[in-house]
Amino acid sequence: MHNLLVVLQCILAVAIIAVVLIQPGKMDGFTNFSGGVTDTFFAKNKSKTRESMLIRLTAILGFLFAVVTVLLNMSKFK
Template identity: 35%
Template sequence: MTIFITIIHIIVAISLIAIVLLQSGKSAGLSGSIAGGAETFFGKNKGRTIDAILSKWTSVAAVVFIVTSLLLALLR
């Protein structure tokens, strides 16, 4: 059981790192703020932008990472 949770924990940790690295920075400069503002202001699908999807997946991966960390701590 511990080995299975450890494998899941490692996969979630690597995916969390990848998801965070895929997100665009908040300080993208003037051109990034203008383009990003136009995309979210005029876009019909505000929740379906790449940044919104990555933000949701970051939250999910973080919760799974915390749960697997707690399970590993309790099992050892």
């Protein structure tokens, strides 16, 4: 069981790194200081974009990584 959790944790770690590296940069955040309105089609429908899918996938992988880490620590003390 311990070996399976270690392998699963390594796979999740590599998956998190890959998903984070695929995400686009957030450098456009500095343009909002000028007071520009970002009321575009993509701003309104952000839940359907590739970027939002990657953010959601990162959160899910992070949660799974945390669960596997807790399980791994619990299995170590048995």
